[in-house]
Amino acid sequence: MHNEGVKDIAVTGLILLLIAGVAGVALGFVNSVTEGPIAEQDKIAENESKIAAFPGAKKFEAVDDAEWKSVLEDDEKNVVTSVDTAKNSEDVLGYVIGVAPQGYGGPIEMMVGISEDGKITGINIVNHSETPGLGAKSDDPKWQSQFNGKPADSPLELVKNKKAGPSEVEALTGATVTSTGVTKGINVAIDLYNKIK
Helix, strand or coil: CHHHHHHHHHHHHHHHHHHHHHHHHHHHHHHHHHHHHHHHHHHHHHHHHHHHHCCCCCEEEECCHHHHHCCCCHHHCCCEEEEEEEEECCEEEEEEEEECCECCCCECEEEEEEECCCEEEEEEEEECCCCCCCHHHHHCHHHHHCCCCCECCCCCEEECCCCCCCCEEECCCCCHHHHHHHHHHHHHHHHHHHHHC
């Protein structure tokens, strides 16, 4: 009787092992089939976020990491994620700098466009985990548009309860941490732009 119990457990174990093996092979096959299309969709989404940050650019070329990482301050190295030149055919129009500053709910992934003549062309928030109804308002194109045309020769200052001046931006009501994070990310992009331009 005892041997039959051990035999049943062994058979059940072998069946489970076989099922797990078949499932693993099936998942591997599905991954190999979908990997290319997913990577292509990710590239399209990334390109669209760059275009939103730098309207008018026709193509983007990655700047070698070694060129921009070497000029970053230690506290900026965890913020900047990528640097691309924004081009119209072969002419360099400026840069799109990917940053991920800390917000209230985690990193705020965004793209910052800065033209060759030192103006912010736009920002695009790609991904965030900010509080719905508060920090999530950073997605609002109207709020983001206040950055357009701001000078990139010095850091921007965040202001509350007043109209923003030329080098100032208005904070989101009730979302100071998010507003501070976004502004910090833009200021890191401005600093990097001024070091590499």
